[in-house]
Amino acid sequence: MSVVASQLHREDSTCKPCRSCKWQIPDPTDPNSGQCTANRTEAGAVWKRWIRDVMNMTCTRHEEGKLSFREHV
Numbered sequence: 001m002s003v004v005a006s007q008l009h010r011e012d013s014t015c016k017p018c019r020s021c022k023w024q025i026p027d028p029t030d031p032n033s034g035q036c037t038a039n040r041t042e043a044g045a046v047w048k049r050w051i052r053d054v055m056n057m058t059c060t061r062h063e064e065g066k067l068s069f070r071e072h073v
């Protein structure tokens, strides 16, 4: 496999949390959790990754979602 995975990691009080990233989909039952949709498999399918703490986790592929709310600022 040659999938290039983003380095999702914990970073307390990061200024670029998954929460504000356009790739993140919030979990409907747990606001602290979500899923990252930034990654693709070789076949091009979305490869979701579980995010345990959307406020304190980040990666190098963080992109501000244009439509996301910005309560973290």
Ligand code: SF4
Residues within 6 Å of the ligand: 006, 008, 016, 017, 018, 019, 021, 022, 023, 024, 035, 036, 037, 038, 051, 057, 058, 059, 060, 061, 062, 063
């Ligand atoms: S910061 Fe990285 S891991 Fe988090 S949602 Fe965005 S792309 Fe995914």
